[in-house]
Amino acid sequence: MDSTPDRTPAPPRVSQRFGSAWRVVRSRRSLILIALAPIFLAGCQVPTFGAYRGATTQGRDAFKLWQGFFIAGLVIGGFVLLLILWAVFRYRKRSEEIPRQSQYHRLVEILYTVVPLIIVSVMFVFVVITENEVDATPKGQVQVQVTAFQWGWQFYYPATGKVVEGETTEAPQMVVPAGETINVSLKSADVIHGFYIPQFNYSRYAQPGTVNHFNFNILHNGVYRGQCTQLCGLYHSLMLFSVKAVNPAQFAAWEHNVPSNNATIGQLKARIKAGGPGA
Amino acid sequence: MTDVIIPVDTVVGVAPPLVTEEHVSHAHEEHGPSGILKWLTSTDHKVIGMSYMITSLALFYVAGIMALVLRLQLTSPNASVVSFQQYNELFTMHGSLMLYLFAGPFAFGGLANYIVPLQVGAPDMAFPRLNALSYWLYLTGSITMMLGFVVAGGAASFGWVAYAPLSSATNSPGAGGDIWIMALILTGFSAIFTGVNLVGTIFYLRAPGMTMFRMPIFTWNMLVTGILILIAFPVLTSALIMLFCDRHFGTHIFSVQGGGSPILWQNLFWFFGHPEVYILALPYFGIVTEVLPVFSKKPVFGYKGMVFATMAIAALSTGVWAHHMFTTGLVLLPFFSLLSLLIAVPTGIKFFNWIGTMWHGQLSFTTPMLFSIGFLCAFLMGGVTGVMLAAPPIDFFTHDTYFVVAHFHQVLFGTAVFAGFAGLYYWYPKMFGRLLSDKLGKWHFWLMFIGFWVTFMPQYEVGLKGMPRRVASYPPNLGWQIYNQISTVGAFIIAISFAILLWNLWISWRRPVLAGDNPWDAHTLEWFTTSPPPHHNYTHLPPIRSERPTWDYNHPEAPSIVGHGEGKRLEKAKLS
Amino acid sequence: MKIEALFLIGVGIFFGIVGAVYWFTSYEDGGTMMLAGTCLLGLVPGSYYLFWHRRMGNRLEDRDDATIEEGAGVISSFPGSSIWPFVLGMGAFMTVLAFAFGIWFIFPAVGLILTALVGVTAESRRGGNV
Numbered sequence: 001m002d003s004t005p006d007r008t009p010a011p012p013r014v015s016q017r018f019g020s021a022w023r024v025v026r027s028r029r030s031l032i033l034i035a036l037a038p039i040f041l042a043g044c045q046v047p048t049f050g051a052y053r054g055a056t057t058q059g060r061d062a063f064k065l066w067q068g069f070f071i072a073g074l075v076i077g078g079f080v081l082l083l084i085l086w087a088v089f090r091y092r093k094r095s096e097e098i099p100r101q102s103q104y105h106r107l108v109e110i111l112y113t114v115v116p117l118i119i120v121s122v123m124f125v126f127v128v129i130t131e132n133e134v135d136a137t138p139k140g141q142v143q144v145q146v147t148a149f150q151w152g153w154q155f156y157y158p159a160t161g162k163v164v165e166g167e168t169t170e171a172p173q174m175v176v177p178a179g180e181t182i183n184v185s186l187k188s189a190d191v192i193h194g195f196y197i198p199q200f201n202y203s204r205y206a207q208p209g210t211v212n213h214f215n216f217n218i219l220h221n222g223v224y225r226g227q228c229t230q231l232c233g234l235y236h237s238l239m240l241f242s243v244k245a246v247n248p249a250q251f252a253a254w255e256h257n258v259p260s261n262n263a264t265i266g267q268l269k270a271r272i273k274a275g276g277p278g279a
Numbered sequence: 280m281t282d283v284i285i286p287v288d289t290v291v292g293v294a295p296p297l298v299t300e301e302h303v304s305h306a307h308e309e310h311g312p313s314g315i316l317k318w319l320t321s322t323d324h325k326v327i328g329m330s331y332m333i334t335s336l337a338l339f340y341v342a343g344i345m346a347l348v349l350r351l352q353l354t355s356p357n358a359s360v361v362s363f364q365q366y367n368e369l370f371t372m373h374g375s376l377m378l379y380l381f382a383g384p385f386a387f388g389g390l391a392n393y394i395v396p397l398q399v400g401a402p403d404m405a406f407p408r409l410n411a412l413s414y415w416l417y418l419t420g421s422i423t424m425m426l427g428f429v430v431a432g433g434a435a436s437f438g439w440v441a442y443a444p445l446s447s448a449t450n451s452p453g454a455g456g457d458i459w460i461m462a463l464i465l466t467g468f469s470a471i472f473t474g475v476n477l478v479g480t481i482f483y484l485r486a487p488g489m490t491m492f493r494m495p496i497f498t499w500n501m502l503v504t505g506i507l508i509l510i511a512f513p514v515l516t517s518a519l520i521m522l523f524c525d526r527h528f529g530t531h532i533f534s535v536q537g538g539g540s541p542i543l544w545q546n547l548f549w550f551f552g553h554p555e556v557y558i559l560a561l562p563y564f565g566i567v568t569e570v571l572p573v574f575s576k577k578p579v580f581g582y583k584g585m586v587f588a589t590m591a592i593a594a595l596s597t598g599v600w601a602h603h604m605f606t607t608g609l610v611l612l613p614f615f616s617l618l619s620l621l622i623a624v625p626t627g628i629k630f631f632n633w634i635g636t637m638w639h640g641q642l643s644f645t646t647p648m649l650f651s652i653g654f655l656c657a658f659l660m661g662g663v664t665g666v667m668l669a670a671p672p673i674d675f676f677t678h679d680t681y682f683v684v685a686h687f688h689q690v691l692f693g694t695a696v697f698a699g700f701a702g703l704y705y706w707y708p709k710m711f712g713r714l715l716s717d718k719l720g721k722w723h724f725w726l727m728f729i730g731f732w733v734t735f736m737p738q739y740e741v742g743l744k745g746m747p748r749r750v751a752s753y754p755p756n757l758g759w760q761i762y763n764q765i766s767t768v769g770a771f772i773i774a775i776s777f778a779i780l781l782w783n784l785w786i787s788w789r790r791p792v793l794a795g796d797n798p799w800d801a802h803t804l805e806w807f808t809t810s811p812p813p814h815h816n817y818t819h820l821p822p823i824r825s826e827r828p829t830w831d832y833n834h835p836e837a838p839s840i841v842g843h844g845e846g847k848r849l850e851k852a853k854l855s
Numbered sequence: 856m857k858i859e860a861l862f863l864i865g866v867g868i869f870f871g872i873v874g875a876v877y878w879f880t881s882y883e884d885g886g887t888m889m890l891a892g893t894c895l896l897g898l899v900p901g902s903y904y905l906f907w908h909r910r911m912g913n914r915l916e917d918r919d920d921a922t923i924e925e926g927a928g929v930i931s932s933f934p935g936s937s938i939w940p941f942v943l944g945m946g947a948f949m950t951v952l953a954f955a956f957g958i959w960f961i962f963p964a965v966g967l968i969l970t971a972l973v974g975v976t977a978e979s980r981r982g983g984n985v
Contacts, residue, residue: 050743051676062672069670073663080630084655087637091575092644098837099641104581112631113584113624120620120666127616127670134672135612191445192541194606194679198745201676205607207542208444209535212608225757229679229747231438232445234363237750312936320936403933408940408975415944423951430955454955461951468947482859482904484930487921491858506866510893523954546885594866597893598873601886611881815933820923 046071052199055224055245057217058134059201065130066201072123134202137215140181142251144174148186148193148206148228151235162258168238175244177251178218186212194229197243203229218245322407325812327414328393329710332703335385338421340777342376345369347774350767356755366751367436368455372427374439375459378559379466380421382695386562387473387508388417390702391501393710395477397805398498400486400823402815405479406472413472420465427458435459438749440552441522443533443544448526457526460519467516474508477501486804488823492586495803495826496579499586500565503593507554507561510597515551518544542609549600557596559691561589563698564629567651570701571633573801574648575640578827578839581632588625588632595622605674612671619669626662630655645799646720650701653728657693661686664739679749682742685735692731700724700780708794712810716792719783726776733769737762802827856917860904867897937978943971 049070054060145156152167155174166172176182186195188206196203204212228239246254312320321327349369352360361369396404404410427434432453437446441459444450481494481502494502522544524530531537533544572579579585595618601610602619633655642648664686667673677683700723707715741762746753753759797806807829808817821832825839874890877883915921946967953960 050740052743059676062676065670065672066667069667069673073667077659077663080627080634080659081656083634084637084652084659087634087640088642088652091637091640091642093576093641095641097641098576098834099639101578101837101839102580102639103578103839104584105635108631108635109581109584109628113628116624116627117621120623123666123670124617124620127620127672128613130670130672131612131616134675191450192442194747196676196679196745196747198676201672203606203675203678207607207609209541210609214608225745227745227747231367231442231749233450234367236367237363237747237752240754317936319941320938322934322937322940402930407933408937411937411940412943415941416947419944419948419951423948423955426955457955461954465947465951482856485916487915487923487926488918489916490919491862491917506863510896514889543885546883547889550886550889590862590865594869597870598877598890611877611883614877614880822922824919 052201054201055199055219055222056202057219058215059199060219061130061133062201065126068126069123072119076119135214137183137213138181140183140215142176142180142182144176144182144184146174146184146186146195146206147189148195148232148239149189150191150233151228151239153239153241157255160255160258162255166241168235169240171240171242173223173242173244175246175251175254176216176218177248178221178245180217180248182216182218184214184216186214191232192230193232193239195226196229197224197226199224200243205230216243218243221245221247320411322403322411323814324392324396324404324407324410325710327410328389328391330414331384331392331417332389334418334421335381335389338376339381339385341425342373342381343774343777345373345376347770349373350763350770352751353753353763354760354767355763356760357752361751363751364433364436367438367749368428368434370749371435371438371459372424375424375435375463377691377695378439378555379463380417380424382559382691382699383470383555384417384466385695385699386559387470387477387501387504388413390566390699390706391477391497391504391562392473394706394805395498395501396480396484397709397808397812397816398495398803399481399484399489400804400817400820401480401484402817404476405484406476409472410476413469413476416465416469416472420462420469423458423465424462427455427462430454430458440548441544442548443522443525443541444535446522446526446544447534457523460523460526464516464519467512467519470508471512471516474505474512477505478509481505486820486823489804489828492583493823493826493828495565496568496582496585496589497562497565497803500561500568500589503589504558504561507558507593507597511551511554511558514547515555518547518551521547542604542607545604545607546601549603550597552603553600554593554597556687556691557593560694561593563654563694563702564589566698566702566705567633567654568629568636569801569803570647570651570705571636573705573799574643574645574651575637576800577636577640578802578830579632580635580638581628582826584628585632588628591625592622592629595625602669602674605671606678616669616671620666623662623666623669630659645704646715646717646724647701647705647799649721649724650697650704653724653731654693654697654701657689657697657731661689661693665690677742679747680742681738681746681748684748685738685742688735688738692735696727697731700727705799708798709805709810709812712794713787713791714794714798715787716783719779719786723776723779723783726779727773730769730772730774730776733772734766735769737765737769741766797829797833800833802830804828807832856904856908856911856914858917860901860908863897863901863904865897865901867894867899867901870894870897934978937975939971939975939978942967942974946971 046067048063049067051063051066052059054063143158145158147154147156152165152170153172153174154163154165155172156163164172164174186204186206187210188208190208192208193206194203195206200216200218202214202216204214206212222245224243224245226241226243228236232239318326318330348361349366352358352366392404392410396402430453432455434455435441435451435458437451437456441456446456481498485494521530521532525532525534525539531539533539533541535541568579568585599615599619599622601615604610605612605615644652664682668677668683668686704715704720707713741759742748744757744759744762746759753763794810796808796810799806803826804820804823805812807821821828825831827839831838870890870893874887874894877890878887881887915926946964949960949964949967953964
C-alpha cells in the first residue's frame with residue numbers, strides 16, 4: 001500500500017540529503033563575507049549602483065554604506081533568486097508520482113535562521129559607525145540658519161546678518177565655503193518641509209517648533225541643487241534651492257556684503273499670498 | 280436565528296466515504312429573504328466575504344485609473360494633464376483607496392471572511408451580525424471617502440499619511456479633509472470588528488481535532504493579522520479623532536502654537552502605519568503558503584518555523600514605526616534601525632520555507648502558481664530595498680524620493696496584487712463552482728509581471744538621482760523624463776493586464792467550466808466540501824489529524840514525512 | 856485553550872520587554888505609552904484564557920485525537936439573517952456625514968442607531984429573524 005520508497009534507518013548525511021544546495025550555501029556564505037570587504041576599500045573601483053558618490057565627507061560615508069548594502073543585497077537576493085529559479089526549472093512536473101512529503105529539515109532551518117541573524121548584526125554595526133560619522137556636529141567655522149516656508153527657503157548667516165531668500169522657482173542659493181565645517185540649523189515657519197540635496201546624500205526635515213542641527217564638509221567647489229521632499233501643499237514640487245561652494249576667501253567677501261533691503265519672512269509670505277506662481 | 284448541528288461522521292482512517300446520518304437542522308431551509316433584501320440582511324460569511332471582494336476590487340480599479348492619470352502627468356516635466364491641486368488630491372486618494380479600501384479589506388474582509396471559517400471547519404464566523412456590520416461600515420466608509428471629490432475644495436490633498444501641520448484647518452481647509460477623516464473612522468471600526476471576529480472564530484470555532492498547530496498557515500496568518508488589527512487600528516482611530524478636534528474644536532494637540540507637537544501625529548500614525556502594512560502583507564503571505572504546497576504536491580516546509588516567523592514579523596513590526604521618521608532628527612535611530620533590520624530574518628525564514636516547499640516537488644504552473652512565483656520575485660527585491668532603507672544614513676538620501684515609492688510599490692504590489700490574484704484564481708472555483716480560464720490567466724500574469732518591472736525599476740533609479748515623491752511636476756533639464764516615460768509605459772501594460780482579468784471574469788461566467796469540489800487536489804479542509812459550499816459550510820467532515828485533512832483523506836498512501844527518521848513515529852500518530 | 860493563552864501572554868511579555876528597553880533608551884512618552892498599551896492587550900486576555908484553561912481543561916479542538924462524532928450536537932447559534940447590522944451601519948454613516956455636511960444629520964442618525972440597538976437586543980432575546 002505504501003507507494004513511497006523505504007528510507008534507510010540511519011539519517012542520511014546533510015551533504016547527501018541536500019547535495020548541490022549545501023555546497024552552494026557554503027560557498028555563498030564566504031562570498032558574502034568577501035563582498036562586504038569593499039566597504040574598507042576606497043570604493044573607487046566598485047560601481048556606484050546609481051547613487052551619488054557624495055560631495056561632502058558625510059555624503060561619502062553614506063555612499064560607502066550604500067555600496068556595502070547594495071552588494072550584500074545583490075549577493076543575498078541573487079542567491080535566493082537562484083534558488084527560486086532552480087526550483088522552478090528543476091522540479092517541473094514530470095510524472096503523476098507523488099513526491100516525498102518531507103516537511104522539515106532541522107539543520108537547514110537552524111542555518112537559515114542563524115546565518116541571516118549574523119549577517120544582519122554585522123550590517124547593523126556598519127550602520128551605527130556610518131550614522132555616527134554622518135550625524136556628528138562638531139562646532140564649525142561657518143553657521144547658516146535655514147528656514148523653510150510655504151513655498152521657499154531663507155538662508156540667514158548670523159555672523160554678518162546676511163539673508164538670502166526666494167520662493168519656488170527663484171531657487172535661492174546658499175553660498176558656503178568648501179573645505180570648511182559648516183553648521184546648519186534648520187527649521188520651518190509653517191508646515192514640515194524636507195531639506196534635500198541629492199549630491200550630498202542627505203536630507204532632513206524642517207519642522208515648526210524644533211530646530212535640527214547638522215554639518216556639511218563640502219569637498220569641492222560647485223553648485224549643488226536642492227529641493228523640498230516632504231509634501232507641504234500646493235507648490236511643493238516647485239520649492240527649489242541650491243548650494244554653491246566657493247573658496248573660503250570668496251565666501252568671506254560674499255558673506256560680508258549685506259545689502260540694506262533684506263526681506264523678512266513675513267513680507268515674503270504676504271507677496272506669495274497676493275499671487276502665487278503657476279496658478 | 281438558527282442552531283447548527285454538526286453531523287455524525289462515521290469515516291475513520293482509510294474507509295471509503297459514507298455518511299450514515301445527517302442531523303442537519305431543517306430550520307435553515309426556510310424561505311428567507313431573496314434578492315436585494317437577502318443581500319441587505321445576510322449574515323452568512325460567504326455572502327459578506329463576496330461583497331467585500333467585489334467592492335474592494337471595484338475600488339482597486341478606480342484607484343488604478345487614478346494612478347494612470349498620475350503617470351500621465353509625470354510623463355513630461357511640466358505637464359498640465361491635471362492642475363497641482365488635482366494632482367495632490369489624486370495621489371492622496373490613490374494611496375488612501377489602495378491601502379485603506381482595497382488591500383486590507385480584500386484580504387481580511389473578503390478572502391479571510393470567506394475562507395477562514397471553512398478552513399477551521401466552522402459553520403460561520405463567531406459573530407455573524409458583527410460581521411455584517413463590518414461590511415456596511417466598510418461600504419459607507421468607502422462612499423464617504425469618494426464623496427470627497429464632490430465637496431467644495433475637493434478631496435483631501437495631504438497624502439494618505441496626513442502629516443500635521445499640513446492637515447490642520449489652516450493649511451488644509453475645506454470639507455475634503457474632514458470627509459477623509461470620517462471615512463477612515465468608519466473603515467477603522469470595520470477593520471476592528473473584523474479583527475475581533477477573526478480572533479474569536481479561530482480561537483473558538485475550530486472543528487474537533489483541529490488543534491492550533493493543525494490549522495492551515497493562511498488561518499495562522501489571519502490570526503496574527505487579527506491581533507495586529509486590534510493593536511494598530513485603535514491608535515489610528517484615536518489619532519484621527521484628535522486631528523478632527525484640532526481642525527474643528529480648537530484643540531492644539533498637533534500644532535506648535537498651542538503647545539502641541541506635530542511629531543506626535545507622526546508617532547501615532549506610524550505606530551498604526553507600520554503594523555498596517557504588515558496587516559496588508561501577512562494575509563497575502565498566507566495565500567502563497569496555501570498555493571505553493573498544492574501545486575508542488577508537497578506539504579508546507581517548516582510549518583512551525585512559518586508560524587513562529589509570522590509571529591516574529593508581527594511582533595517586530597509593531598516596534599519599528601519610527602523608521603518612517605528617521606529624517607525628523609527626533610527619534611532614537613539605533614533602536615528602530617536594529618529592529619527594522621531584524622525583520623529581514625523571519626521574512627528570510629519564510630522565503631526559505633517557500634522554496635523548501637517547492638524543492639523536490641512536482642510543480643505544475645497553473646495561474647495561481649505563476650502569480651505566487653511572481654510574488655516571490657517581486658517581494659524578494661522589495662524586501663532587499665527595504666533592508667537598505669532600514670539604515671538611517673541610506674534613508675537620509677532616499678526618504679521621500681521615488682526610491683521609496685518603488686520600494687513600497689514592489690512589496691505592496693507583490694503581495695496585494697500578485698499574491699492577491701493568486702488567491703483569487705485559486706479559490707474562485709471553490710466560491711463559484713467553476714474555473715477561470717487558465718489561458719487568459721497566463722496572459723494576465725505575464726503582462727502584469729512584465730508591466731510591473733517596467734513601471735517600477737526606473738523609479739528606483741530616478742529616485743536615486745534625486746526626484747522627490749508627491750511632485751506634480753519636475754525640472755526639465757535633469758534627465759528624469761526618460762525614466763518617467765518608461766514607467767508610464769509600464770503602467771499602461773499593467774492596465775491592459777487588468778482588462779484581461781475583467782474579460783476572464785466575464786467569459787468564465789458566461790461560458791462556465793464546472794470545477795467540482797477539489798479541482799486542484801488541494802490539501803486543506805475547505806476543499807472537502809462542495810463548490811460552492813452549502814449553507815453552514817459542511818454536511819460532513821473528515822477526521823482531522825494533520826494540517827492537511829483533505830490530502831490525508833484523498834491520499835492515505837502519502838502521509839507527511841516529518842523529517843529524517845521521525846516518519847514512523849508520527850505516521851502512527853496521524854492515522855487515527 | 857493553552858496555546859491561545861500562551862500566545863497572547865507571549866505578546867504581552869514581548870511588548871513589556873520592548874517597551875522597557877524603549878523607555879530607558881529614549882525617554883520618549885508617546886511610543887512608550889503605545890507599547891505599554893500593547894503589552895496590556897496581550898496580558899489581560901491572555902491571563903483570562905489561562906485562568907479558564909486551568910479551570911476547564913482541554914476542549915475538543917485542543918485535543919490531538921478528538922473525533923468528529925464527539926463534536927456532534929449544537930455548536931452555537933448563528934443568526935441567519937438580520938436587518939439590524941444594515942440599519943446600524945446606516946446610522947453610523949449618517950453620524951459621520953453629520954460632521955461633514957451638517958449637524959442636522961445627527962437626528963436621523965441617532966434614530967437609526969437606537970432602533971438598531973433595540974432591534975438587535977430583541978432579536979437576540981427572541982431568537983428568530985425579524
